[in-house]
Amino acid sequence: MTESVYKIIELVGSSPVSWEEATQNAVKSAGMSLRDLRIAEVVTLDMKMENDRPAVFRSRVKLSFKVLAE
Template identity: 35%
Template sequence: MSENVYKTIELTGASTAGIEDAIQNAIAKASKTIHNMRWFQIIETRGSIEGDKVGKWQVTMKLGFTLNG
């Protein structure tokens, strides 16, 4: 990590496929407006239940990127 300054934001991604896919969805969406993303950290994993199955997996993560990179 250089002497750069990093900013961390909090996002929640969702997916019917599973935990990893919910994270990928959030990163893909964020990449449209944020460049120089560097890392993420899972904060919370939740999901909706429909009948007797998981409906959507919902993963909240912190996402760090270089500020004015």
């Protein structure tokens, strides 16, 4: 079997700045070498507010990466 197979995991990243940075933080946390990563699809975006701290932007993403080389 020589075809590629990808695995998909779901993560929530956060950032005080933007949803783009929240998405990048989620990807960094996955701790994988960059060569295996492919696409982080946005599932949902939200903004969390708590009274004693600034709002936080959160991005829930599905992250796909190769598990079998072609």
